[in-house]
Amino acid sequence: MEGTRRRVLVFRELPPDLLAQLQAQHEVTVANPRVPEQRAAFDAAWPDAEALIGASVSITEAMLDRAPRLRVISSISVGVDNYPLAALRARGIALCHTPGVLTETTADTVFALIMASSRRLVELALHVREGRWQRNIDESLFGRDVHGKTLGILGFGRIGQALARRAALGFNMPVLYHARRAVDLARHAPELQGRVAHRPLDEVLAASDIVAAVLPLTPATRGLMDAAAFARMKPGAIFVNGARGAIVDEAALLQALDHGTLSAAGLDVFATEPLPQASPLRTHPRVTALPHIGSATHETRYAMAALATRNLLQALAGETPEALYTESSVGL
Ligand SMILES: NC(=O)C1=CN([C@@H]2O[C@H](COP(=O)(O)OP(=O)(O)OC[C@H]3O[C@@H](n4cnc5c(N)ncnc54)[C@H](OP(=O)(O)O)[C@@H]3O)[C@@H](O)[C@H]2O)C=CC1
Numbered sequence: 001m002e003g004t005r006r007r008v009l010v011f012r013e014l015p016p017d018l019l020a021q022l023q024a025q026h027e028v029t030v031a032n033p034r035v036p037e038q039r040a041a042f043d044a045a046w047p048d049a050e051a052l053i054g055a056s057v058s059i060t061e062a063m064l065d066r067a068p069r070l071r072v073i074s075s076i077s078v079g080v081d082n083y084p085l086a087a088l089r090a091r092g093i094a095l096c097h098t099p100g101v102l103t104e105t106t107a108d109t110v111f112a113l114i115m116a117s118s119r120r121l122v123e124l125a126l127h128v129r130e131g132r133w134q135r136n137i138d139e140s141l142f143g144r145d146v147h148g149k150t151l152g153i154l155g156f157g158r159i160g161q162a163l164a165r166r167a168a169l170g171f172n173m174p175v176l177y178h179a180r181r182a183v184d185l186a187r188h189a190p191e192l193q194g195r196v197a198h199r200p201l202d203e204v205l206a207a208s209d210i211v212a213a214v215l216p217l218t219p220a221t222r223g224l225m226d227a228a229a230f231a232r233m234k235p236g237a238i239f240v241n242g243a244r245g246a247i248v249d250e251a252a253l254l255q256a257l258d259h260g261t262l263s264a265a266g267l268d269v270f271a272t273e274p275l276p277q278a279s280p281l282r283t284h285p286r287v288t289a290l291p292h293i294g295s296a297t298h299e300t301r302y303a304m305a306a307l308a309t310r311n312l313l314q315a316l317a318g319e320t321p322e323a324l325y326t327e328s329s330v331g332l
């Protein structure tokens with residue numbers, strides 16, 4: 001593909017300097033199909049697109065049928081669950097993503113949800129804002145300690161390990177994790193040796209005060225947190241989801257909050273996003289709900305867009321992109 005100006009469809013807005021880099025070398029259309037006024041431009045550009053860059057849009061196999069010239073997709077995300085992986089592979093379409101540059105920020109967000117859920121920060125901040133702080137609070141508004149509690153982490157890759165560092169080294173929390181393979185701590189995270197243990201899912205759920213999910217959405221993890229999984233958790237435990245909404249059965253989560261094991265939940269991701277107005281999770285008093293902001297800081301979103309732009313330009317120049325997605329990178 002090198003040397004020729006290719007048709008690039010940008011389906012989520014890019015910072016102006018990065019967009020200019022693409023425009024200098026290729027024919028670029030910017031059209032986000034989630035913005036109603038841009039939908040027609042997206043549909044018009046789609047059949048001729050040779051390269052895509054963007055995020056937060058589900059690309060289906062049927063869409064690929066209507067894009068016969070497509071050769072590369074550069075996702076501005078680390079998760080690749082929005083793409084039909086087998087169909088991309090069968091058609092020889094390269095998929096790039098943005099691992100690493102968002103790891104620390106996402107771990108910060110997940111830890112913030114752990115703090116907010118345990119200490120009831122949003123609920124109590126509203127208590128002040130709404131003028132209900134009329135006398136010293138009593139124990140009906142007390143939270144639960146975070147330091148020293150056992151944290152169970154579902155998924156122990158880049159973000160899981162960054163979360164474990166915060167918990168184990170900063171808050172003296174014993175950490176258990178669930179992943180299909182044990183991580184060689186001596187090699188990959190020596191600072192966590194003696195503080196972190198690999199355990200089967202059931203044991204992680206049963207032994208943890210707080211369970212945080214940071215694994216990819218795959219056929220194997222879809223619905224992982226179902227009624228049986230919540231039932232295995234400790235009475236009064238807290239569940240935090242920084243992964244994808246679809247790893248959770250949301251009806252089972254609500255049941256566990258209202259009649260089961262959970263005292264609170266902190267959720268950055270939902271089965272349907274934006275979260276529907278009618279969802280009980282939106283207003284539940286013991287749910288801290290965020291609008292999928294795991295990586296949403298100025299610095300990190302720029303770094304993600306920059307990596308995605310480099311990936312795309314490298315692929316279009318016939319080079320191996322810096323962050324080409326391979327199956328082993330999310331352990332499908
Ligand atoms: N809320 C947000 O805004 C964000 C959410 N994310 C989500 O976090 C996910 C993880 O990102 P990152 O840490 O970079 O990914 P990594 O690929 O580094 O880590 C994934 C981890 O999940 C484990 N895993 C994969 N499949 C399974 C399975 N079937 N059962 C148990 N464990 C499994 C892997 O271990 P093993 O292969 O040994 O099982 C590995 O430990 C992303 O895919 C994305 O969905 C990421 C960024 C921001």
Ligand SMILES: O=CC(=O)O
Binds near residue numbers: 078294
């Ligand atoms: O959810 C965000 C991602 O990068 O994946």
